[in-house]
Amino acid sequence: MLLDPNSPSQNIIAVHQLTKKFGDFTAVDAISFEVRRGEIFGFLGANGAGKTTALKMLTGLLKPTSGSANVTELDVVRYPDKVKQCIGYMSQKFSLYEDLTVRENIRLYGGIYGLSNARIKDKTAQMLAKLNLEDQANALVGGLPLGWRQKLAFTVALLHEPGVVFLDEPTSGVDPLTRRQFWDLIYEAAHQGVTLMVTTHYMDEAEYCDRVSIMVDGQIKVLDTPRNVKNQLQATSMDEAFRILARPQNTAS
Amino acid sequence: MNFRRLQSFFHKEFLHILRDRRTLLILFGMPLAQVLLFGFVLSNEIKDTNIAVLDQSKDVESIALTNKLASSGYFHVALTLQSADHLEPAFRSGKIKMAVVFPPQFGKQLTHEGSAALQIIGDASDPNTATTLIQYAQGIVFNYGRQRASSQASAGPTIAVQTRMQYNPEQKAVFTFVPGVITLILMLVSAMMTSITIAREKELGTMEVLLVSPLQPLEIILGKTSPYLLLSLLSTVVVIVLSMTIFGMPMRGSVLLLALECILYTFVALSLGIFISTRANDQMGAMFMSALGLLMPTMLLSGFIFPRESMPWALQVIGYAIPATWFNPIVKGVMIKGIGLEVLWPQTMVLLGMAMFFLVLSLRNFKDKLA
Numbered sequence: 001m002l003l004d005p006n007s008p009s010q011n012i013i014a015v016h017q018l019t020k021k022f023g024d025f026t027a028v029d030a031i032s033f034e035v036r037r038g039e040i041f042g043f044l045g046a047n048g049a050g051k052t053t054a055l056k057m058l059t060g061l062l063k064p065t066s067g068s069a070n071v072t073e074l075d076v077v078r079y080p081d082k083v084k085q086c087i088g089y090m091s092q093k094f095s096l097y098e099d100l101t102v103r104e105n106i107r108l109y110g111g112i113y114g115l116s117n118a119r120i121k122d123k124t125a126q127m128l129a130k131l132n133l134e135d136q137a138n139a140l141v142g143g144l145p146l147g148w149r150q151k152l153a154f155t156v157a158l159l160h161e162p163g164v165v166f167l168d169e170p171t172s173g174v175d176p177l178t179r180r181q182f183w184d185l186i187y188e189a190a191h192q193g194v195t196l197m198v199t200t201h202y203m204d205e206a207e208y209c210d211r212v213s214i215m216v217d218g219q220i221k222v223l224d225t226p227r228n229v230k231n232q233l234q235a236t237s238m239d240e241a242f243r244i245l246a247r248p249q250n251t252a253s
Numbered sequence: 254m255n256f257r258r259l260q261s262f263f264h265k266e267f268l269h270i271l272r273d274r275r276t277l278l279i280l281f282g283m284p285l286a287q288v289l290l291f292g293f294v295l296s297n298e299i300k301d302t303n304i305a306v307l308d309q310s311k312d313v314e315s316i317a318l319t320n321k322l323a324s325s326g327y328f329h330v331a332l333t334l335q336s337a338d339h340l341e342p343a344f345r346s347g348k349i350k351m352a353v354v355f356p357p358q359f360g361k362q363l364t365h366e367g368s369a370a371l372q373i374i375g376d377a378s379d380p381n382t383a384t385t386l387i388q389y390a391q392g393i394v395f396n397y398g399r400q401r402a403s404s405q406a407s408a409g410p411t412i413a414v415q416t417r418m419q420y421n422p423e424q425k426a427v428f429t430f431v432p433g434v435i436t437l438i439l440m441l442v443s444a445m446m447t448s449i450t451i452a453r454e455k456e457l458g459t460m461e462v463l464l465v466s467p468l469q470p471l472e473i474i475l476g477k478t479s480p481y482l483l484l485s486l487l488s489t490v491v492v493i494v495l496s497m498t499i500f501g502m503p504m505r506g507s508v509l510l511l512a513l514e515c516i517l518y519t520f521v522a523l524s525l526g527i528f529i530s531t532r533a534n535d536q537m538g539a540m541f542m543s544a545l546g547l548l549m550p551t552m553l554l555s556g557f558i559f560p561r562e563s564m565p566w567a568l569q570v571i572g573y574a575i576p577a578t579w580f581n582p583i584v585k586g587v588m589i590k591g592i593g594l595e596v597l598w599p600q601t602m603v604l605l606g607m608a609m610f611f612l613v614l615s616l617r618n619f620k621d622k623l624a
Contacts, residue, residue, distance in 0.1 A: 059465045081467060089465040093458025099272045100265065111261025112466050166465075 012037045012163055012195045013058070018067035020053050027053040029218035030067060035197060037163075040190050042206045042226075043199045045215030046246045051199050052168065054215070058197070059089055059166055072163045085113070088157035092169035095153050098142030102133055105141055106156060113160035127155050147178030154185055158194065165189065167198045171205065183208055203239035212238070214245050221245050258468055262476030269450070270480060279446065284438045284488045288495050291430035299382075299389055303331035305343050305352040312360030314369075314401075321397050322353065327389050340374065350376045351386045363401075420589050427500040432584035433557030435492055436518070436577040440551050442485035443519050445543040447478055447526030452539035455530070470619050478523045482516075489515055493588075505591025511584070514597075517604050518580045522547075524611035525576075531618040551577040579603045 013035035020028040028050045035041045045051040056062040058069055060080040069076045072086040089095070096105045103124060110120035128134045131151055141149060150170060157165055167186075171179045183205065186196055198209065206212050206226060213223040222229050222245060226238055235241035270276050304322070308315050322328045332343055334352070343349050354372040362369040373390050375383030421428045454460040454477075463473055496502040504511075525547060533539035552558060554568055555577035561569055572578045579600040586592045594601065 061461070061464055081469075084465060084467045087465070089462055091458045091461045093461075095459060095462040097265065097269070097459060098457075100268055104265070104268060108261050108265045109466075111264075112258050112463075112468055114255070114257055114467070 010036050012072055013041075013197070014070040015058070016068045018054065018057060018069050019065045020050075020057060020062060021065045026218050028057070028064075031215070031218075031220045032067075033213060033220060033223055035164075035195055037195055038190055038193045039210045040186060040196045040198065040208065042209030042212035043197055043215070044203075044206055044212055044242060045199075049215040049246070050218040051215050055166055055168060055197075055199065059087060060084055085160070086163050088160070088162035088165035090153050090157045090165070090167050090170050092172055094149060096141050096149065096156060099140060101138050101140055102128070102144075102152065103137045105152075106159065109156050109159050115160060123159055127152075127159075131155060147174055147181070150174055150178070150182060151185060154182065158189060162194070164195045164197065167196060169199055169201060171200065171202065179205070203237065203242055206238040206242070214242060216245055254469070254472060255467075259472055259476055262468070262472065263480060266450075266476060266480045270484070276446065280442060280484050280488055281491065283441065284434070284492045285495070287434045287438065288431065288492050289499075291434055292427045292496070292500050299327045299385055301329045302327060302351065302386060303349045304328045304386075305332035305334050305340070305349045306330050307334040307337060307340065307352060307354045309357045310355045310359035310361075314360035314363050315355040318355075318371075318394065318397050319353070321393055322390065325389070325393055327386075327393075344374075344376055350379075350382065351390065353390065427496060427502060428589055429585075430557075431492065431496040431500070431502055432581050432588065433552075433555075433577075435489055435515070435584055436555065436557060436580050437548065437551055438488055438492060439485050439515065439519050440522050440547055440577065442488060443478075443481055443522035444526035444529065444547050445540065446485075447481050447523055448529040448533065448539040448543050449536050450481075451477055451527065451530035452533045452536045456535040471616070474527060474616070474619060478527065482519055482523060485519055485522075486512075486515060502588060503591075504588055506587035506593060510593055511587045514580070514583050514587070514601065514604075517601070517608060518576060518583075520608045521576045521604055521611060524608060524615050527615035528611055528618065531615060550575045554578070555581055557581060576604060576607055579607075 011034040013033075015034070016032050017030045018028060018032070019026065019030050031054060043051050043055070053062065057064050058071055058076060060076050060083055063077065071083050074083050074086070076083050097108070100108065106124045106127060107120055110123065115123065124137075128137055131148070133148070133152065136144060136148075141152070144152070154165075154167070154170065157167075171182055174182065179202070186198070186208075190196055198205070200206060209226060211223065211225050212229060213220045214229070215221070222232065222241075224232065230236070230238065230241050233241045233244050235244055270280075306319050306322075308319065319330065323330045328351070331349055332339075334340065334343065337354070340352055340354075343352065352374040354374065356370065356372075359369050359371060371394070373387055373394075375387045377383045451460075454463065464470075468476075493502075493504075497504060526543065529542045529546070530539055533542050550571070554561075554564070554572040555575050556572070557577065561572055561578070564572070583597050583600050583604075586597050
């Protein structure tokens with residue numbers, strides 16, 4: 001690309017001094033970072049490190065105590081509705097309805113994001129072809145194997161062509177082969193210019209990201225490419241790098 | 254508010270309901286079962302109750318009075334006892350609910366002295382029934398005495414008491430149970446089902462996805478509750494039609510007023526359901542909270558089964574906080590007495606206040622607590 005990577009329009013997510021306090025407890029402590037368009041950004045951290053809280057603020061589910069966050073060049077606090085229309089979200093729990101069919105799930109999310117009926121029809125056909133799910137279109141989602149369900153959920157999250165998709169531990173509980181296939185879908189979306197922000201517990205998945213950040217106690221301790229993170233911490237793998245950072249240093253537990 | 258978004262949401266919600274057999278059963282099977290159950294089984298009408306007679310006198314008077322009791326339609330003389338020792342075993346066996354004991358010389362005393370005593374013993378292990386039975390028996394004995402007195406020339410002036418049970422002359426139990434069943438069903442469907450269905454989305458994680466989507470919190474609430482509002486009103490219609498056709502329940506007041514009051518009460522129930530769902534973390538929690546916090550009080554404290562007047566002071570006060578306490582008299586008033594808002598406005602105002610209070614409370618809680 002010829003564009004200057006540091007030009008502001010290239011940063012689809014810009015977070016500045018973002019803070020969230022619950023009473024005396026600071027869950028997210030003045031974090032700042034940028035994510036470029038089309039980037040796969042790994043958002044790592046142990047449970048309770050604050051990544052879910054940060055993600056909730058970026059998706060408009062929580063109001064920040066202070067600081068700012070721009071997503072798709074819009075302030076999430078000031079324009080939550082516009083931001084919501086431009087982002088996709090897949091939670092760690094299954095985000096589709098198991099008692100609806102594949103087709104009905106697509107129709108529901110198409111309707112919620114304001115797609116026209118004709119467009120939903122086109123999109124449904126495209127998605128079914130891409131996932132090889134044509135035969136299962138009228139089957140209840142609950143009856144599909146877990147791997148297919150997760151792939152379907154991801155494709156549905158892309159239905160309204162969002163600029164950014166937030167994936168909160170999308171592959172937890174999925175077998176290694178399906179995880180690999182799932183990451184193929186993520187790469188494909190990134191190639192088409194979608195920005196992906198992924199949280200994960202699998203450190204091998206962290207290696208697939210363009211850049212990763214590791215959160216410890218509400219702060220971002222390191223933010224770089226996986227290779228640089230490893231070099232910086234003199235670790236042989238992301239797993240080791242993560243353990244060096246996340247290891248409790250002063251407290252016993 | 255966006256119509257297209259809402260429409261998609263309604264569609265999904267109806268699919269959920271139609272595909273869940275348990276929900277359908279609760280929506281339509283439950284009201285049906287309850288009306289029939291309360292109508293046929295749980296009646297407190299007195300009819301052919303088994304009694305025992307211990308007649309130690311065996312004269313014209315005692316036999317005539319026994320016949321009077323037996324022919325009243327209320328009692329059936331199942332046992333004729335020979336000795337007072339047999340009374341206790343008879344009650345223990347459960348064969349009889351009441352016993353009438355004529356002392357020796359009953360007729361003689363009545364004829365010669367103008368008065369005689371007899372004993373009526375009730376099985377007070379079920380005090381309500383015992384009281385009613387004894388009242389009926391006393392009435393028959395009293396009437397017998399009066400008739401006997403007036404047939405004799407020596408009788409002085411007597412006062413004839415004529416009683417009439419206004420609005421429900423046959424004292425049908427259904428008349429009290431049907432309004433109660435309506436309050437219970439609307440509470441069950443609107444509050445319990447709504448709280449469970451919202452808690453389910455929280456439990457499954459789909460609520461997060463909905464909240465991240467362009468759907469507004471108000472749209473989510475409307476989308477989740479309107480189908481249940483519709484269905485609960487539908488099952489109310491089923492209950493009312495059943496009660497009118499099978500049990501002859503009257504509809505003396507305005508149907509429109511009743512419908513509006515039902516909608517108002519449903520709003521209270523729905524907002525309670527939303528409030529519970531903001532507090533409960535999963536379906537089980539929502540179910541327990543609405544069963545213990547809403548259904549039990551509605552059944553026990555609102556005056557549906559047990560009269561509020563005979564409750565301890567503290568329970569009566571708690572009863573005031575229960576929507577059904579205010580809604581029950583409305584249904585009874587409109588259907589049985591045929592009265593309108595000119596009498597029922599205080600109850601209506603209380604329900605209106607409750608609806609506003611809980612709606613504001615649950616809306617305020619909804620966004621903060623669900624995420």
